[in-house]
Amino acid sequence: MTQIPENIMPNSEPVEMLLNMGPQHPSTHGVFRMVLWVDGEKIVDVVPHIGYLHRGSEKLCEGEQYNQVITLFDRMDYIANFNNEHVYVRAVEKLMGLEVSERSEYIRVILCELNRIASHMLFIATMGLDAGAMTPSMFCFRGRERIQGLFESVSGARMMHNYFRIGGLKEDVPDDFVHQVREVLDLVKKDTEESDKLLSFNEIFLARLKNIAVMSAEDAIDFGLTGPCLRASGVDYDVRKAAPYSVYDRFDFDVPIGLDGDCWDRYYLRVQEVYQSIRIVEQALEQLPSGDVASSLGRRLLRPPAGEVYVRGENPRGELGVYLNSDGTDRPYRIKVRPPSFCNLSSLKHMLKDSWIADSVVILGALDIVLGEVDR
Amino acid sequence: MLEAILLTISLDDFIWIIVGLFAMFTCLSIVVLSLTWLERKVLGRLQLRLGPTRTGPMGLMQPIADALKLILKEDIVPASSEKALFWVAPVIVVISAFMIWVTIPGTQTAVIQNLDLGLFYIIAFSVIGILGLVLAGWGSANKYGTLGGLRAAAQLISYEIPIIMVAISVAMLAQSLDLREIVDGQNDYIYVFVQPLGLVLFFIAGLAEVGRTPFDIYFAESEIVGGPFVEYSGAHWSVFFLAEYINTFAIAALMVILFLGGWSGPVLSGNWEIIWFLGKVYVVIMVIFWVRGTFPRLRIDQLMAFAWKVMVPMSFLSVVMTAVYQFYDWPAWSLTAMSSAGLAVVGLLIFKKMTAPSKLVAEVKARREALEAQRRPAASGGGD
Numbered sequence: 001m002t003q004i005p006e007n008i009m010p011n012s013e014p015v016e017m018l019l020n021m022g023p024q025h026p027s028t029h030g031v032f033r034m035v036l037w038v039d040g041e042k043i044v045d046v047v048p049h050i051g052y053l054h055r056g057s058e059k060l061c062e063g064e065q066y067n068q069v070i071t072l073f074d075r076m077d078y079i080a081n082f083n084n085e086h087v088y089v090r091a092v093e094k095l096m097g098l099e100v101s102e103r104s105e106y107i108r109v110i111l112c113e114l115n116r117i118a119s120h121m122l123f124i125a126t127m128g129l130d131a132g133a134m135t136p137s138m139f140c141f142r143g144r145e146r147i148q149g150l151f152e153s154v155s156g157a158r159m160m161h162n163y164f165r166i167g168g169l170k171e172d173v174p175d176d177f178v179h180q181v182r183e184v185l186d187l188v189k190k191d192t193e194e195s196d197k198l199l200s201f202n203e204i205f206l207a208r209l210k211n212i213a214v215m216s217a218e219d220a221i222d223f224g225l226t227g228p229c230l231r232a233s234g235v236d237y238d239v240r241k242a243a244p245y246s247v248y249d250r251f252d253f254d255v256p257i258g259l260d261g262d263c264w265d266r267y268y269l270r271v272q273e274v275y276q277s278i279r280i281v282e283q284a285l286e287q288l289p290s291g292d293v294a295s296s297l298g299r300r301l302l303r304p305p306a307g308e309v310y311v312r313g314e315n316p317r318g319e320l321g322v323y324l325n326s327d328g329t330d331r332p333y334r335i336k337v338r339p340p341s342f343c344n345l346s347s348l349k350h351m352l353k354d355s356w357i358a359d360s361v362v363i364l365g366a367l368d369i370v371l372g373e374v375d376r
Numbered sequence: 377m378l379e380a381i382l383l384t385i386s387l388d389d390f391i392w393i394i395v396g397l398f399a400m401f402t403c404l405s406i407v408v409l410s411l412t413w414l415e416r417k418v419l420g421r422l423q424l425r426l427g428p429t430r431t432g433p434m435g436l437m438q439p440i441a442d443a444l445k446l447i448l449k450e451d452i453v454p455a456s457s458e459k460a461l462f463w464v465a466p467v468i469v470v471i472s473a474f475m476i477w478v479t480i481p482g483t484q485t486a487v488i489q490n491l492d493l494g495l496f497y498i499i500a501f502s503v504i505g506i507l508g509l510v511l512a513g514w515g516s517a518n519k520y521g522t523l524g525g526l527r528a529a530a531q532l533i534s535y536e537i538p539i540i541m542v543a544i545s546v547a548m549l550a551q552s553l554d555l556r557e558i559v560d561g562q563n564d565y566i567y568v569f570v571q572p573l574g575l576v577l578f579f580i581a582g583l584a585e586v587g588r589t590p591f592d593i594y595f596a597e598s599e600i601v602g603g604p605f606v607e608y609s610g611a612h613w614s615v616f617f618l619a620e621y622i623n624t625f626a627i628a629a630l631m632v633i634l635f636l637g638g639w640s641g642p643v644l645s646g647n648w649e650i651i652w653f654l655g656k657v658y659v660v661i662m663v664i665f666w667v668r669g670t671f672p673r674l675r676i677d678q679l680m681a682f683a684w685k686v687m688v689p690m691s692f693l694s695v696v697m698t699a700v701y702q703f704y705d706w707p708a709w710s711l712t713a714m715s716s717a718g719l720a721v722v723g724l725l726i727f728k729k730m731t732a733p734s735k736l737v738a739e740v741k742a743r744r745e746a747l748e749a750q751r752r753p754a755a756s757g758g759g760d
Contacts, residue, residue, distance in 0.1 A: 019519050019520075020519075025601060026601060027598040027599065041523070041677070128672065129598060130598050131598075131673060132589065132590065132592065132597075132598060132672040133670075134419070134668075134669065135422055135423050135669050135670065138423035138425065139424065198670070199672070202671065202672060204590050204671050204672045204673070204674055205672045207674065207675070208672060208673075208674070208675060208678075356676070356677065357523070357599060357600070358593075358596065358673075358675045360599075361598050361599050
């Protein structure tokens with residue numbers, strides 16, 4: 001009788017295969033790389049690799065004047081530029097004790113919420129693509145394109161706006177801004193409803209997302225998740241409500257929370273957040289005061305007093321924190337960013353445990369990372 | 377032996393076979409070109425796009441531009457690949473796809489070589505294509521390719537069973553495996569009226585068989601980036617897609633022949649009936665494209681569970697029902713009733729198996745709404 005080699009015995013140890021996913025993979029949302037150890041179709045272990053998009057943004061900030069840093073923040077979370085700018089300018093304003101005019105605050109909030117809608121629409125689109133549905137992405141991109149057209153009319157750029165200034169805004173919005181936003185909001189609402197109807201309760205989509213990568217509330221807090229990923233696990237925490245900044249305390253809006261903490265909850269929560277953001281923008285448009293938006297500082301070189309400050313804000317992806325240390329010169333001494341994507345990504349290993357290869361794509365998609373922010 | 381075979385074939389037959397094969401190749405190539413154009417246009421319309429517009433009127437020249445581009449592209453063979461397998465895999469896939477068409481009739485006379493066991497021949501040949509996919513995955517020495525090849529093997533073999541069983545039940549109805557006789561058998565009523573269950577099973581299994589959404593799992597773009605085709609480029613890649621479109625067309629044609637009365641229809645007669653045939657086939661294909669524009673992709677384990685827990689038992693049931701109907705010589709409506717009941721069972725099973733999460737979702741939604749309703753007065757009270 002011939003000897004059967006040890007390694008093909010049926011009850012020998014499972015043979016694991018190393019599967020490299022990324023950085024050039026259509027579903028890793030940029031240049032993220034996962035090294036998966038797979039046993040057949042099951043994932044045994046994962047080693048995430050980041051840093052392919054590292055540009056040293058934090059260090060670069062130290063070499064720029066305070067007003068120039070805004071452009072670098074635009075390029076961190078490049079899907080939600082306004083939200084990033086907002087947190088940074090608020091940090092400097094807090095350090096300098098600046099008052100910002102009512103009108104600028106309202107316009108900032110309107111733009112930030114619009115940017116949140118645009119970002120979530122991109123998420124819904126990519127979530128559909130990750131699960132294999134092509135059509136919802138087109139509905140969502142149409143809506144996002146409308147919002148970006150609006151941004152272009154306001155700031156002159158579709159993505160890297162560089163529109164917020166320390167103490168105000170670059171310039172006032174166009175005359176028909178309110179009218180334009182109202183028009184776009186109606187259309188965006190329709191786009192979202194369309195893709196919602198097509199995708200959210202589709203049986204196959206549910207089969208793919210429901211009960212995948214369940215995170216309990218305790219786990220979510222332990223991993224430092226913030227934003228939709230945290231709220232999907234049932235934790236009612238939103239910086240806009242928990243520590244209201246800007247003029248967020250003047251609006252009536254709900255913070256949707258999920259109950260199961262699975263991928264579908266993470267998805268559906270963002271769909272609901274789109275509707276809430278639309279509510280906020282509608283209210284802000286109602287209340288929008290007239291007045292000046294230019295910074296009281298004019299075009300002077302900024303020299304904030306020496307000191308340090310930590311400011312946080314609710315980005316579409318979670319809580320963005322900016323630590324700013326000034327030594328009294330015209331350039332920041334140190335800027336440290338707490339990027340939500342990076343912290344959310346740290347839970348990936350926990351989530352991918354015992355999932356299928358096909359799930360890894362969906363799980364990563366539901367985390368909604370932006371590599372520009374993860375690697376900075 | 378060879379001499380004996382050659383003696384049975386006269387020169388006329390030989391010339392006829394050569395001409396017929398050339399005609400078939402040409403027709404199928406034109407069909408594939410039309411399908412790629414149609415798919416782009418239909419998907420475009422579903423997705424708020426225009427589809428191709430730049431190449432010729434309504435982008436009609438787009439498939440030709442695509443084909444030219446693919447042929448002119450460099451055909452990269454990876455250094456680590458198994459060269460022989462890598463080269464032979466697309467050929468196997470495309471030959472099996474073409475061979476099926478030898479015996480699929482367009483009308484009573486428009487067929488290269490009608491076979492008494494036509495249905496059997498088609499099913500036998502369609503399995504060979506799987507071999508090509510597995511070889512392509514293995515030969516390209518790529519892990520994504522290997523995963524895709526193995527997925528293809530699992531998926532296609534599982535879904536072959538319901539296809540065979542449904543085909544058997546139709547053959548029992550028509551008392552023949554000859555496709556022409558199957559169409560003739562539908563003179564009184566087309567088989568979809570007596571076997572709606574069979575049509576649905578055949579359509580679903582057919583989608584899986586040609587790897588169309590929601591069963592495009594073995595080349596899942598967003599997971600294993602093209603599966604067996606990941607290392608292929610240029611002409612080799614286009615050959616795979618030629619085969620895929622021919623297979624899609626074949627599945628649609630079989631559906632029309634087995635269930636929708638083939639080329640039979642009013643007004644037209646003789647070989648003009650092929651217009652009815654093509655019309656019906658294109659309608660089925662439009663439905664396939666429509667499904668592609670609507671559904672996400674299943675996961676491999678869900679796909680296999682669906683095959684073995686729903687499709688296979690139901691297809692056996694459809695054979696048993698047909699057998700009972702034939703044996704006791706019941707009226708036709710009794711089979712319709714049985715088959716519809718079976719379809720209802722399938723629907724229920726799908727609802728139970730696949731829609732179970734959605735019931736959960738409804739629950740979750742209700743719970744969430746209750747929670748929000750609870751929270752709202754508290755929040756507004758706190759605000760005031």
